[in-house]
């Protein structure tokens with residue numbers, strides 16, 4: 001016997017648009033659609049309260065790609081793809097700042113610094129040799145130098161004296177950003193429902209019928225999938241693999257000799273000061289790519305020890321580090337980290353694969369979703 005109530009089916013059974021995923025991408029895309037089609041009922045569904053995957057589990061870097069990471073990206077894809085991705089991230093951050101303002105999302109324009117430990121000295125030489133070329137390649141994006149050599153002595157870190165500063169980068173407070181994005185969507189008239197896991201759907205020429213784990217069925221004219229690292233559960237053939245990221249925050253360490261955001265090891269390790277007295281550190285996925293290709297959100301001893309040792313030997317040499325917070329989140333990855341935005345079928349659209357910088361990309365992606373939709377409708 002069906003245990004779904006008459007009221008549940010009446011209240012939630014029909015929508016013009018359903019967006020799966022209440023992360024930064026799903027919420028901003030839903031808001032853009034609602035703004036352009038104010039009479040449409042736009043519903044966002046998420047299996048977890050406050051999302052659960054990445055949007056509230058990231059490091060809060062407003063970054064576009066360190067020099068080492070750009071060289072890595074070019075080697076994996078091409079100059080064209082790498083510059084395109086950098087540009088989307090840069091524009092995405094400008095759109096976030098334009099929409100919400102720096103204060104509301106806790107953005108601080110500290111710049112981002114790439115540092116090199118003694119074991120990275122070969123990589124440092126490679127990066128320094130390519131700085132002029134990278135700057136020339138990226139100048140078309142913002143008309144400025146993306147990278148400058150800088151002196152890292154005052155940080156007290158056990159790193160080479162020369163680092164690379166990305167002056168346009170900064171840090172934001174992820175909880176403030178998520179709150180602003182969610183409030184903005186609600187205010188625009190988007191409906192957000194959590195505890196709603198979508199299992200699959202059927203599509204015919206008139207509508208899409210969604211099946212939820214609760215047994216509820218929802219029909220809509222169009223479906224937008226923003227499930228990023230979880231997308232393979234819905235569409236197994238998609239070129240988006242889950243990639244777990246583990247993050248740790250130290251106990252209070254007193255006053256710190258540095259502020260801002262830092263990249264190391266081609267961007268695989270990232271750390272920042274939080275609240276003036278703690279350090280957040282995360283990443284290190286290149287230690288075990290295969291093991292971290294998982295949707296299981298746990299923290300492992302291997303990564304806890306690796307990142308703790310990096311802090312004790314490189315970032316805060318000689319200090320004994322204890323963590324107060326530890327968590328993991330799931331990213332959507334591929335060799336090519338450019339997002340997939342477009343129609344999967346007549347009525348189902350995708351906005352997935354945000355790589356490691358979906359905070360930066362999210363606002364740009366939401367605008368692009370709207371372009372794709374309007375083009376399809378001949379607007």
Ligand SMILES: Cc1cc2nc3c(=O)[nH]c(=O)nc-3n(C[C@H](O)[C@H](O)[C@H](O)COP(=O)(O)OP(=O)(O)OC[C@H]3O[C@@H](n4cnc5c(N)ncnc54)[C@H](O)[C@@H]3O)c2cc1C
Nearest residue numbers: 021023025047051053055058059061198245329358359360
């Ligand atoms: C550890 C870590 C650190 C990061 N650091 C940064 C950073 O510093 N800067 C940066 O720019 N980016 C960073 N990122 C990446 C960034 O957080 C993500 O790219 C971005 O949040 C992705 O947003 P999204 O909306 O696409 O996906 P998500 O936030 O992952 O949201 C997807 C949502 O879909 C829901 N969902 C999935 N399947 C279903 C289903 N079947 N039914 C219903 N709901 C479903 C999930 O519950 C989830 O809430 C980091 C990511 C991680 C994991």
